[in-house]
Amino acid sequence: MNNLIILPIIIPFIIGAVLIIFPKHHRLQRVVSGFTAVGMLLLSIYLAIVVYQNGIIVLEAGNWSAPFGIVLVADMFATLMILLTSLLSAACLFFAFKTITPQREKFYFYPFYFFLLVGVNGAFLTGDIFNLFVFFEVMLLSSYALIVNGGTKYQLRESFKYVIINVFASALFVVAVAWLYSVTGTLNMAHISERIAELEQTGVVNVIAIMFFIVFASKGALFPLYFWLPKSYFGPPAAIAALFGGLLTKVGIYAIIRVFTLVFYHEPSYTHKAVIVTIAGFTMLFGVLGAVSQFDFKRILSYHIISQVGYMVMGLGIFTPLAVAGAIYYIVHHMIVKTALFLFAGAAERVTGTTDLKKMGGLLKTHPVLSWLFFISAISLAGIPPFSGFFSKFPIILAGFQEEQYIISGVALLVGLLTLFSMMKIFSYAFWGKQKHTNEQAKLPIGKLLLPIAPLVALTIILGIAAEPIFQYSLQVAEQIMDPSIYIESVLKE
């Protein structure tokens, strides 16, 4: 049944539309959205298993065959991303139940939450480049609403920059699609790929490729287009910041990986090994330098998003099956751990009332569970062996040395060290040391806040211990996306 793969798009759509109708009934909104989030999680697990067993599933919307209608394509990479999306969205939603104020809830928080998921899932599943643009806009419009929800002065100022940069990038996206359409005469990604293969990627096609890279780089926060991210992710409440930190930039990275493995893969010596690798190196380095220089819990984490996005793009840039598999493993690891860390920042803020590291201290004594769970995620992020961070960085750097990309591999190792340094800075300032919050705050129970985060921490441990089967899986994903003929044949059915 091919209609299965559209369910991750239309279920949040229907629920979002229903939730618009009764914005004032908080309880009902929570119950409906909670059940939907859990249902989506189960559905996406089922979908991932079905696609793993039966190969790529293609749905031709409206029964129009491939290059003429819109197709939705669920390959292993897309279903993996959908699985992660529904996992993170469920965790953040249950965290939001506990932390978000009724003031913010009243202004259509849950409808926008689900429309965001419509956009993200749609962007993962679509097989049509203009449809990708539309789903990007669905995602961005809901993210504008969520990032400004609450309307504090800080949020208004920073979300303005966020909107401006994204509107500009979207305009550039339309221009890039128009250019690609004028060269190839088609919008279906499989069909574009076929036509580009006939054209032999030269001259103008390379320019279009770089233009797409710029567009997705500004969505995915790569050097030099990352300046909007740290400040705009600082404004919204922790649940939203965690969802954005885990999810939104990775949609840009997904689009880069999809476009540069499916369409523009004929000139890897120029696009991948020169441009993408260089940008990845700068992204990692500047991101982590920003993190080292900050003295705020959430800001450090926001800068870390940038440096880690660099690792994923580096994996793509090296462009061997091992490196791409490493990049995919890294996406899985990063989405889980980054969301967990942002939620820990929210829980710590709930206790101490601040995210300024110099005003925090001694959380280890009063809230030991929070502290040790944070510690596990922090060293997992930095890449210490028993946890998932190590096994995701290792293949990327190994592939870097195999391909004789010594500079980038060296940068990646150095960035790992600096990551560890800044995570330990958080740990030593906020958790060690003298207790700086009052005794009343020390007695605050946060067990319920930790419940949605605990599964994420458990997953990073499992991903580390069970690295072998999971790496096999991401290797299969990498082999599938690095052989575009599989995708093209299943879409165009030749």
Place this chain on the structure above:
Amino acid sequence: MKQMRPNDMMLQVSMRLITLIIFAFSFYLFLAGHNNPGGGFIGGLMTASAILVLYLAFDMKTIKKAIPFNFTTMIGVGLLFAVFTGVASMLFGFPFLKHFFDYFQFPIFGEVELTTALPFDLGVYLVVVGAALTIILAIAEDDK
């Protein structure tokens, strides 16, 4: 000093007539969309402008009494209309958004082609009307 309320009788009387014409034209545009220029988007915008003209001629309270819709709810209903035309084809085992059409005999109009694209367009129409009026009324009521 109390502000004088101007007597805009000319405006109010003419708007009652003109609104009717705009409504009729927007409805025509909405139905004509399949074979002629028009459709849910432009029809919805024109309906919104007809209601807006009423807001210009009369004050908020009067119109709220005459048109007791919540326009934000209308967006939700419109979205549901649009998505359920897609889901309906799924229930019969076709792919999402597969549309159907057939010809029917009606007493006055004769043979008419009816398609499932119409309820989809109705959804678009409701969303456009709802969104346009929500935006305008939210700005208008802002200073309260």
